[in-house]
Structure formats: C-alpha cells, structure tokens
Amino acid sequence: MHHLPDELVLHIICYLEPEELVNLQHVSRQFLRLSRDNKLWRNLCFEHSAAERRRRRLLPTTADVDPRLAELIRAANEVASAFPLSVHDPTAPSADVQVQRNVGRKRAALLANWDPSYPGEKVNFYQEFIQRHAPHELRWFQEARHGLREEGLRHEATGAGILYGEGGLAEKLVAPLEDGSVCVWDASAREGRLGCVVARSAVGLLPGKGSDLDMDTRLRQSRAAMTETGAVECVSVDSRAGKAFFAVQNIMNEVDLNTLQVVSRAPYPFPITALSEARHPTPLTVGTNWTLHLHDTRKPPSIPASASPPSSRCELIAGAPSSVPFSRLKTGDVGAHVSLAQPGALSIAHLPTAREWDANGDIWVAGRFTSLLNFDRRFFPRLRGTVHSGARLSCLSALPFPFVSRSSSSSSPVNTGYTLAAAGEYKGKGSLELYGLSPDPEKGVNSSDSRTTRNSSACYQNRQTASASKLLSVAPHGTRLVFSDGDGGVKWVERDACAPVRALNINTDIEKADTARGESIDAGEGDIVQKILPTVEASLHAARPEVPLGQDNLVLWTGDGRLGLLGFGQPAEEEWKDAVEEWGEETVERGREREYGVRMREALEMQAREMRWLRGYGL
Template sequence: MIHLPDELVLQIIAFLEPPELVNLQHVSRRFLHLSRDNNLWKRLCFEHSAAERRRRRFQADEAEIEPRLLELIRAADSIAEAFKTPVHDPTAPSADVQAQHNAAKQRAALLANWDPTYPSERVNFYQEFIQRHAPHSIRWFQTARHGHEDDGLHREATGAGILYNDNGMADKLIAPLEDGSISIWDACARGGREGKITARSPIGLLPNKGSDLDYDTRVGQSQAMMTETGAVECVSVDSRHQKAFFAVQNVLNEVDLHTLQVLSRTPFPFPITALSEARHPTPITVGTNWTLHLHDTRKPPSIPTEAKCELIGGSAANSFSRLETGDFGGHVSLTQPGPLSILHLPTAREWDGNGDIWVAGRFTSFLNFDRRYFPRLRGTVFSGARLSCLTAIPHPFIPHDLRVHRPYASPSQLREAKEMPGHTLVAAGEYKGKGSIELYGLSSEPGRSINSSDTRTTRNNHACYQNRQTASSSKLLSVASHGTRLVFSDGDGILKWVERDGSTPVRHLNINDAANEPTSTIGMESGWGDIVQKIMPTVSLSLNSDAPSNVPLGQDDLIVWTGDGKLGRVGFGQEDVFQDALEGLEGAAEVLEGEALRRREQEREYGFEMRRALEHQARELRWLRGYGL
C-alpha cells in the first residue's frame, strides 16, 4: 500500500471500524494523517448517531414490527415525499446502476439531514466522535483546604467562572469559597499542574471581614453571608483585563486577579441573583431580586447614599403589563422577583428586531432590552416555563420540521436555512414539574425569527421549538453549547448531550455513579445525590464567531460546579490527566480517623435516604395536585 495514492488508501481504510482506525494511526505519519481524515470521521459520526441507528433498526426489524405501526411509519415516509426514485424496470441492464445511484442519493440526503454543522463552521470530527462515543470520566479539582495551614476543613465553592487565555482556551478556574476567600486553580493541561490550586486570597475578603475579627468569628460571619443568597450566576470573569466580579448578597465586588485585591465594592438595593458576562467595555447587567441595572466598569465607584426602593402595585400574576420601565436612577424595577440568567448578544449582528440583552428567571417570559435605550423595555417573549439558564450559539435556528417531521428533506432546503445569518437562543428550565429545553431563532428573516415586540411571532413553528417531553423528568439547571451538541444538567444529577435540534439524544452521564468516583479523598466526598448547578466549556465560544479551530485533542471538555460545592472536569476518551498528581498531594494531607470516616459515611447515607423520601413526597403531591387536591 506504500505506492497507492491517498485517495485509494482512504477508500480501503473506510471499511475499518473506529478501534482499528485508532490502532492504524500508530503505523506511520502517513497513516496517522489518513486515519484522521475529517470526512471519514464525519461519516462514522453519522453512522453511529442515534437517528441513523434507529433507522437501520426499523429496516432490519421491519418483519417483526406490528403491522399497524409499520403502516404508520410507511405513511409518514410517504407524506414526507421520501425519495421518489424507484427503479422502473428491475430487469433492465442498468437496473443495478440505477439502484446504486438511488441509494447514494438517499445516503447523501440522510447525511445532510443529520449534519449538525454550518457552512462557516470548522469541526474536527475525530474529536467529535471521541466526545460522542468514547468513555467519559470526571476528575475533581484539588480541595481548597490546602490554602491555609491552620484550616484542615474542606471549603465549598459558592460559584465559579473561567479565565480564558488569548487563544480562547481555559487557563484558570476562579471560584469564591464559603469562607469568603477566592481560590484559583490551573485549568489547562500544562506541566502536570492541571487541577491544582495556584493562588488563594485571605479569608473574609469578599464579605469584607478583616483581620480585626478573630478567626472563628471571621469564618462564621463570612460563611453566613456567602451562602445566604445562593445565586448560581454570581461570578463573571473579564479575561481581557484579568478581572473578576463577585456578587455577595447585595454587593458587587470587583477583584484584580493578579493581586487578588478588591478594587471596588458597589452596593445594590436588593440581593444580587444574576450577572451577565464581563466583556470590556460593555457594561455588566446586574439582576437583583426586584431590579435590573447596568454597571459600567469604566465609571469610578461612587459613595452610595442611603436610599429606599418601594415597589408599587407588585403582583404575583404572570403578567408583565405592569412592568415598571421608568428611569428610577437608571434601573428597571420589576413587579415579579427572580432574574436567574442574563445573556448578552453582539450589537454588531444582523438586525433581527430584538435588543441585545435577554433576561430569564422565575417568571414565565423573557425580558428583552436594547442597551442604547435602557431601562426602557424592548419587549417580552412568552415561554410558559420558569427558566434557569440562557445561552446562545452564533448560528441560525433550523426549523424542527426540516429535521424531524421531514426526515428526508431536500439538502438544498437545509443548506439554505443554514446559510442565513442569525443566532439561536437556548433556554433551560422547568415546565409543570418537568425539564424544558427551548430554542428560539433570532434572524434577519422575519419568517424564521422571534420578535420581542410582537408576541405573535412566538407562535411561528419556524422560529421556535420547545421540548418539554423528553428533556428530563426533573428541572433543568444549566445548559451550554459543546462542540456540535447541546449539554444540559437536571435535578437528578444527570448530564445529557443532545443534537442541536434539542431532542435527539447523543449520550448522558450521571455524576453520582460509583464508576465515576475517583479513589482519592475528594472523590469520596462527591456524589450521593449531587447535582450540577453550572456547566462551563473549556473552549470559549464567542457569539461573534466560531470556537477556536486549533483546539488540542482532548482539551474541549466541560468544567462543572456541583450543588455540594465541588468543582470537576468532565473528559472523554483519556486517562485522568491530573488525578495522579492530586492523589500524591492528597496523600500528604492529614488522613481522617476511622471513626470520622464511618460518621461521614452514615451522614451521606442519611442524606441520600432523606433525598429519596423528599422526592417521593414531591411525586405524591404532584399526583394529588392532578386531582385538584
């Protein structure tokens, strides 16, 4: 095969299975290059996808399918106008050639229907295959107890954010701890230091509890303040200027990440519940229980004066007709509490009739603002769900009927939809006790975009899709874009990956599975009813462009912050990169006594049983509620 051209070699190795292709990469540099051919792995991703496996299973088991169900499947295919290319004369000499030609057309249409990429998007499908099908693992970051020699207790993280380098890759993990300090971990695979603590501030820095207090008082008061609000989006990192913003109760702390010193403290009238991204020079949008504010970091902090805020006409009704939009000191006053997630969209995008600030939370509608006219409300979009998290991908929304109701849609229709400029708004939350993931199109094409000032546009099936059946049986807590997929977490501690259509499953991971627990001490403290509160990709996906195209293999992972205050990294198809180093460091720490270990085991078992009892009680209440009781 040495003298064969690359084209013929590719045709030969295309018959190999993925494990054999991986072994072939060790033969020579030439076979390494050929075995990672992008089109080859794109085809393998398609052939191993859930949709294609389901289609082949139906074809193989057609004789075993119930006749009535088989009749419905065939009727659906006929409605979808599936490949009207039969062989007219099976006895003709060209019948075999025509059959092969028809099969090739069918295969091309199926591949185009599955293809999750967009024309301007560059995807490494070898890495995609690894992330879709290779074994996954969770590696937990070093515990924060090593930051202080006089403190042997583990301190839980009360939030998390990532500092990205100039290449858009995760460099540092920033997290506030329950004792009021800030801890920084190495988040990149460099020199075996990944997952280790590189810096930590003094205790009580964020709640402003100084050394004038004794140690126990400082820790106790700091812990009470850091855990009172419980906001998820309480950390925002400005990677360009190496600064981070931390929300503690009603105070926004601006911190220099080089010196870990507080640069300013800005008070707000109510406890802060959500922060937008920090991207200089764009002002940060700050959401409190009852208000929304724009915080311009370029403006020097002013000495706050005592002020009182009063909400007039507040109501718990699901209506935004009484939303106060007057300029009360440059902020918006809400009649319903609970902003939980704030998303900024690029101002330089194609005009889609919407503003660049989206707010979601415990209320059942999105709030949309144009920063140029803030605090005037641009409009609302009714969802019906109570949303926990917002994100977006810099590609247009593909109508669901192009992928699902018409599985053999024309490739030209899909190509035309993908070439349109636009963004896709992705929201996760809860609808009537079940998880809900929702997609909304923002495009310059009116027929495929929602408009916050016109509620009729949300009824357009070509502009939005809501999955409230198969997403999850419990509330969704966080959502993020990962490669060509979406990943979200739910209240059962499960991470689920789906295609960009929001419904087709790819894979899932339960963080409480014993198989995913490391053998170190921190691994023993993880799991047992834990949940993922926040998902953070290690590759920065700018809404103005695609993710970096030169992402090293095995580095496009996810960093998660759990409900128990743990921080971990979800990886695919690789050994624990930094777990061995951490085990050595953990082994040097003080080992708990046998009696303490048994007591902690009993506490975990008790917590697990209590969780099961509460879940059972919640299910009974939902069942009784269905009967009007």
Template sequence: MIHLPDEIILQIVAYLEPEEVVNLQHVCRHLLNLARDNSIWKQLCFDHSAAERRRRRLQSPPDIDPHLAELIRAANNVSGAFPSHAYALNALDPDLASHQTAEKRRAALLANWDPTYVGEKVNFYEEFIQRHAPYSIRWFEKAKHGHEDDNLHREATGAGILYSDEGIAERLIAPLEDGSISIWDASASSEHEGKIIARTGIGLLANKGSDLDYDTRLRQSQTIMTETGAVECVSVDSRQKKAFFAVQNMLNEVDLQTLQVVSKTPYPFPITALSESRHPTPLTVGTNWTLHLHDTRKPAVAQAEVKCELIGGPTTDASSRLDRSDFGGHLSLTQPGPLSILHLPSTREWDGNGDIWVGGRFTSFLNFDRRFFPRLRGTVHSGARVSCLTALPYPFIPHELHQQRPSTSAASRLYEAKKLPGYTLIAAGEYKGKGSLELYGLSSEPARSIDSSDSRTTRNNAACYQNRQTASSSKLLSVAPHGTRLVFADGDGNLKWVERDASTPVRHFNINDPDLQKSTSHSTSTHPSSSSSSSPPTATAAATSTVFETPLSTGDIVQKILPSISPSLLSNTSSSAQQQQHAVVPLNQNNILVWTGDGRLGVVGFGRDDVFLDAVERLDGVAEDVGEEEERVREREREYGAEMRRALERQAREARWLRGYGL
C-alpha cells in the same frame, strides 16, 4: 498499501470500524493523517447517531413478517423518491440504478442529520470521541484551611472561567464559603490541571478583616457568603483580567493579578444574576427587584447609609428602597427573581431585538436595547421559569425541517435555512414541574424569527421550539453549547447531550453513578491530545472515572455548566482572519467544567487521559511520601500530648485528694 494513492486508501479506510481506524493511526504518520480524515469520521458519527440507528431499527424490525419486511425495503428503494435523469439512462441496468438510489438516499439522510452550519469548522474525529468514547469526571483539588487532621473543605459558592487569548479555558475562579477566592489551573494541556495555584485570605469578599479573631471571621463570612445562594454570581473579564463577585447586595470587583478588591458597589437588593463581563461593554446586574448597568470605567461611589424609623410600619412597595432620582439608571421589576442574563453581540445583523435578554422566575423573557436602557424593548412569553440562558451564533432551524422525509429537495431547503444569518436563543428551566428546553430564532428573516416588541411573533411556530416532554422529568438547571450538541443538567444529577434540535438524544450519564467511583489507576492508554495517538473511541458509551479527590456523594447535582471554549470563539461575527486564527482547537481541549450543588468543581472529559493521571499520580506520590513523614511526626505529637494530659490529670487528682486532708 502505503504506495497506493490517498483516494484509494481513504476508500479502504471507510470500510473499517472505529476501533480499527484508531489502531491504523499508530502505523505511521502518513496513515495517521489519512485516518483523521474529517469526512470518514463524519460518516462514522452519522452511522452511530441515534437517528440513524432508530431508522435502521424501524426499517427492518426483528419480529416483522418477512414478506412485509420485503415490501418495506421495496418502498424505501422506490426510484421516484429521488427524481433524476440517471434512472432513465440506466433503466436497463437495475443493479446500477439500485446502487445509485441507495447512494442518493444515504446522501439525503446524511444532509438531513448534518449538525453543522455553512462555514462552521468541526473536527468530527473529536466529535465522535465526545459522542461515543468513555467519559470521565476529574474533580479539582479541594480548598482546605486549618490543620490537615481537621480535613476542612471549603465549598465553592460560584464559578467563572478565565480564558486565554486563544479562547481556551486557562484558570477557574471561584469564591468560597469562607469569603476567600481560590484559583485553579483549568488548562487541559497542563500537568497541574485541577491544582490550586492561588488563594486569598478568608473574609476578603465578605469584608471581614483581621480585626476579628479567626473563628468569628470564619463564622460571619460563611453566613454572608451562603445567605443568597445565587448561581450566576461570578463574571470574569478575560480581557482585563478582572472578576466580579456578587455577595448579597454588594458587587466586588477583583483584580485577578493582585487578588485585591478594586471596588465595591452596593445595590438596593440582593444580587441574583450577573451577565457576561467583556470590556468595554457594561455589566448587567440583576437583583431581586431591579436591573442595573454597571460601567466598569465609572468609579464606584460610596452610598451613605441613612438610618431612620418609619412611622406606621414597613412599606409594602419594594421600589421605595430605591432613590427616586436614580430612575434613569435602573429598571424596577414587577416580579422578583432574574436568574440569568444573556448578552448578544451588538455587531450582529439587525433582527428586530435588543442586546440584553433576561430570564428568571417570571414566565417571559425580557428584552432590552442597551442604548435605550432601562426602557423595556419587549417581552417573549415562554410559560416556563428559566434557570439559564445562552445562545448559538447560528440561525434557528424549524423542527419540521429535521423531521421531513429525506430527499434532495428537503436537503436543499435545510441547506438554505442554514445559510441565513441569525442567532438561536436557548433557554433551560422548568414548566409544570418538568424540565423545559426551548429554542427561539433571532434572525433577519421574519418567517424564522421572533420579535420581542411584537407579541404576535411569539405565536410563530416556525420561529421557536419547546421540548417539555423528553428533556427531563425534573427542572433543568443549566445549558451550554458543546461542539455540535447541547448539554444540559437537571435536578436529578443527570448530564444530557442532545443534538441542536433540542430533542434528539446523543448520550447521558448521572454524576451519582456508582461506576464513576471506580479507581483509574489501572488505565493504560495514551493522551488523546497527542499528535500520534488518541483515545480509542468506541460505539458504545462506557463509564470510566478519573476522580481527583474523593468519589461523588449521592444526591449531588450540577448547578452550572462552564464550556472550556470561549463563546466568543464560536461567534460568526468576528472577521475572517480571526476565524482562521482561532478555527483550530487542539484535540481534547473542548471539555466542560461543572460546579455542583455540594460546592465541588470538576471537568468532564472524553476518552482516556493518562497525561493528567500520570501528573496527578506523580504529584500525589511525592505528596504521599511527604504526608507519611508528616503523619509520623503528628502521631508522635499526639502521643506526647496524650501522655502529658494523663500526667496532668493524675497530678490534679492527687492535688484534690490532698486538699481533702487539709494539706
């Protein structure tokens, strides 16, 4: 077989099941390359997709009358559905005509399902793994302070990712409830993934220095760090290696190379949201009642605090807390609560909208042009209260194009729609107590775009789609693109993946699932990112666990989803040379990192990952040996301390007894 032409081998491989194709990769390097053929895995992704399984199930239900089933199959194979001259030429050969009809129908179904856009490069082998292989959650090392016996865990109050020059997650940055900053190794190719590599002292962000004793500094820091509870409170600038942390009404700029606070900028109200930080674009800061642009190149000016007594009681006008002379630098909001701020590239093709989108507890999106800030450019009414905003660097596809009858003309219309330049605005939130996942088109094509300055366009059904029926029974907390899918988290602890149409399900699991608490010490497979082997993907989702520290507690939720691939890497606004440089992402690198409501950090991966497990087991083995010796020393210390305490108590009792006799 090895001497056959590659085209013949690929035809044979196409008849194999996914497990057999994976096993074929172990034969030799030549078959490894052929078994990784993108077209084969694209066909497998399509065959095992929810839409195709549903279509096959509806096409031949098990309980249907045989005569009716035959009639349905005949209707599906009507040659008129795919007009072509081939039918007239092969009219005398019904078998050949039926075969060509089936091939054309399958090609139309595949084109209708295809989640990729024109020019987008997708590794469908990795796509199949992420869609069907066993998933895993690896919890990062806990940040602890104090004696080991205390087992004190400092919860993370936010999270951000420092990306490498290649656009892949390298470090995970998080502020802790004690006012310190902790940095974890987040590189999937590192054997120290999940380990803490740097840590500051407590009270750094809370501005509680060493002039206070330890207990006071810790207590006051915890009160300050947990008072507001903003989700988007961390923004990392991967270019300048800086991070911004929002603590109450103070914005802290920290140099990640020295872990020192560079500047502190006060704001009139508690900060509730930070935008993406990407030098030299100014950072957008949202407070309870205002929006500001923070230029990192401008030195922070310390504002003198003026204390006065207001005769007649406090004012009800929240804007009175602002300096009236600073009106040009901020926008006052009529409703409180911006929760998510999205920056779109200013280099994209003009679509009639600005660069900044703001969503929150109010029921409309606010749109701004950075050049004319703080003037509001326009609004888009949603009706939902938004928790998270993100975007796809590809045009919005109307929902009816996905639901149309598969045919050659329908596939052509879908292809033309994907060729148009544009962006898709994605919003996750809550509508009347249920989860809401919404898509909005930002395109230069008026028929498929919304214009925030024109309220009439928000009624354009061809430019938006709102999934408020099947998304979730509880509020959606976070959403992010993941491969050719969207992943979002809800208030019940679920992580759900859907197609880019925001409605077709792909897979889901709950982070409180008891199956995730199983031990993985018995796993025996190779690392998925190796060049000669991979995790064997299966068509049915199986739950495995690679718990790093402790099993999940019940009732936990995912507050924030952080993609391990930089959003700028997916942008189609970069040059072709940059796209070619960053087009290939190593296998098993496109994971998602999560920050939970219990203040824990972890990474969700797919397939078996023994390199990580081996490294953890090796490090844990060394730590266990050292820990056993330390435990024996501590046990002797505790025994000695208990014996001395009993001796002193006996001596005290004897002294009190003797004092009773006047001695």
C-alpha cells in the same frame, strides 16, 4: 501500501472500525493523516448516531410483519429518503447499477439530513466522535485548604467562572469559597498542573471581614454571608481586563485577578441573583430580586475597596418594588433601573456586540417569571419586548448559529442569526427551549410591536420535555447541547434539542471516586450539577474552529460545592498526578465529615417538612 494513492488507501481503511482506525494512526504519519480524515469520521459519527441506529432498527423484515404494514413502512421510508431503491425495469442490464446508485443517493440524503454543522462551519468530526462515544472521565479539582493539612479544613465553592486566554481556551478557573476567599485553579494543563490551586486570597475578602476579627469569627460571618442568597449566576469573569465580579448578598465585588484584591464594591437595593457575562467595555447587567441594572466598570466605585460593605437591607412588603426609595441608595448602575413585576431574575444572556444590528435586543433576562424579557442596551431601561415561555427558566445560553425548526418548510436555509437556549421547569418536568433570533424582523420571536411566539414565521421550540426533573443549566458543546437536571444527570442532545447523543450521572462518578479513596458514603446521597462551563468560548467555534484535541471539555460546579473537569477519552495521567491530593491518613476523617453532612441535611429536611405540616394547621 505506501505506494498506493491516498484516495485508494482511504477507501480501504473506511471499512475499519473506529478502534482499528485509532490503532492505525500509530503506524506512520501517512496513516495518521489519513486515519483522521474529516469525511471519514463524519460518516462514522452518522453511522453511530442515535437517529441512524433507530432507523436501521426499525427497518422491516417482511417475513415477520403483516404484508400491508410492511408496504406502509416501506412507502414511508421512501418518502422520508426521497430516493426509492426500486427500479422501473428490474430485468434491464443496468438495473443493478441503478440500485447501487439509488442506495448511494439515499445514504447521501440521510447524511445531509443528519449533519449537525451549519453552512460555513468547520467541524472536527474526529473530536466529535470522541466526545459522542468515547468513555468520559470526571476529574475533581484540588480542594482549597487553610491551615495545616492535619486540620483537614476544606471549603465548598459558592460559584464558578473561567478566565479564557487570547485563543479562547480556558486558562484559569476562578471560584469564591464559603469562607469568603477567592481561589484560582490551573485549567490549561500547559505545565502539567491541571486542577491545582495556583492562588488564594485572604479569608473574608468578599464579604469584607478583615483582620480586625479573629479567625473563628471571620469564618462564621463569612459563611453566613456567602451562603445566604444562594445565587447560581453569581460570578462573571472579564478575560480581557483580567478582572472578576462576585455577587455577595446585595454587594458586587470587583476583584483584580492578578493581585486577588477587591478593586471596588457596588451596592444594590436587593440581593443580587444573576450577573451577565463580563466583556470590557460592555456594561454588565445585574439582576436582583426586584430590579435590573447596568453596571459600567469604568465608573468610579460607589464604595472604596477598603471600606466594609453596608449592612443595611431592603425588604419588600406585599411585593411592591416601586415603594422603595432607590434614590437614597447609591448603586453602580448606569442611568435608571428596571423594576420587575415579579421577583427572581436567575439568568441574563448578552448577544455579541460585534454583530450587526439585527432587530434583536442585546439583553435577555429569564427567571422565575414565565416570560423572557428583552432589552436594547441603547434604550435601557425601556422594555423592548417579551416572549412567553410558560416555564420557570434557570439558565440562558446564546449560540452563534441560527435555529431552524424541524417543522420548518422554508426551502432556503438560514445562514445568519443566533439561537437562544433556555433551560428550566414546566409542570414539574425539565423544559429545554430554543428560540431563533433571526436578523429578519418578520421571522423573529420578539419585536417591539408586541408580536410573540405566535408569529407563524418564527423558528422556535417551546417547552420541549427533556428530563423528568427540573433543568438547571445548559451550554453549547461542539455541535451539541449539554444540560444538567435535578437528578444529577448530564445529557447531550443534537442542536434540535430532541435527538439524544449520550448521558451520564455524576453521582456514579462520585461514588467510584469515594470508593477508590476508601470512604463510606451513604448510597442515598445525591449531588447535582448547578452550572456547566465550557472550556472553549462559544464564539471560538464560529471564529476559529481549530480547537486542539482534548481541549473542548466541560467544567462542572455541583450542588455540594465541588468543581470538576469532564473530559472524554483517556487523559494523560501526568497532567493530573499533581492535582490529586494525598488522601492517606485523611481518608477516615473525610468519610466522617461527609457522613455528618448527610445526616445534617436529612435532619434539616425533616425539620422543614414538620414546619410545613404545622403551618397547615395555622401554627
């Protein structure tokens, strides 16, 4: 077949199944190149998509349904596809040719309607097919330990951030641990050490518990400080400057990732609940329980790195943030601060500063309040506008592509703009929302003249029920959106936030891993994914879409403090054999430790229920 033209060979192999195409790639370089043809895998992604499978499943068989219903379904199908299969004169000599032509036109229309890529976006559909349909593989990062291996000491991560390289791919995973140290893992797999611990700071570094205390005291006080606030967005990594920012209670620590030493400490009046992304020289946005601040890393530190953080705390009475004398406490903010009318800023999203000014504010804030807050960094702290959501939002994520609603009647496609994805909870259900940030002020969901989502020209999708439980995190992944819920589920949907792609539950993978190690774990124990971190920067898909095969994965941070890498397809075992610990004699002890944790959690939950019951009687 090597004498045949490539077009003819490609036409022949398009009848093969995906498994056969994968095997064909090993035959020769020519078949490798042809078997990864982008149009070929684009068609395969479409044929195996949930929307196309549903359409084929609903195709009527006229012999089994009522004739009137069959005619109605046939008419609706023709209207949807805009290309009827029938011809005016079936007896004409060219009738068969016309039918085949109509079939091709209908398929082309369905394919164009499904295509998830935006105009000008280059998508590797071979990698898309793998991420959509190949078996997933969840691998856990090596656990950080102190002391001898016989002591069995291990610590949970209280946050996570990724250090990206110059190409926009993940190089290091950075996380604070419950003992107050900072741990760094290899996330690049360039040297076959993916998942291994490569650096570790001293115990008590972040809460400022130094060597003047004995080890037991340092561990006890560090755990109390690291786990008190419980913020999810407490880590922000500046890949350009090689620094990371860690929020511990009301102190933000700036750490040099090359030396793992604290460079500066910036105090804030209330416990920090959210940090924006860090990208030098853009200031960070810091959210506390009651305030918002801008933090400029070029400003001299408020507290020397060698000094201990202040132990003073501020407490609000009757929710009145204006009564707190902020002038008495030096902070790391730039200019004035914003006082929140309601507590709980949980997520802060920055739009890229490299874009042209497009009538959208640079900073978006969401949390326990029911509206999204929008600020223009040039006029901070003045509120630019709000967008009513109605949901309690947990996470925001900005996509570098515009959002076009399915109900949009606009004939001209939108080629510029951004999409703001928001995940949270509305009336006990998981809510996934999309807001189109158009450069045209007339089509924006937010503006300074108080127009909100009632704007009929705006493209948005508000309070889309995506799960039976609260959504915790959302992130872009290829041409899809991925989010996690309170039941331990991780789900992928198309960019319309409606069409399902695939789903999994991490508890199933944890159970398999623990069973393989010989651990006996209570079946009732459930873990959740608190944060999803893509190993490819979101801007990379728009700037340089050639992502190496197998590198577009997800890092998961779970509620039990675990860190794992979620990939697709069969990974190379040699990349992970150094990252998997030698369990052996530690297996029994680890099983007992996990079982003890489960029992303690049940006891604390029972105590909380009893306290709520007694409170109802005024006790």
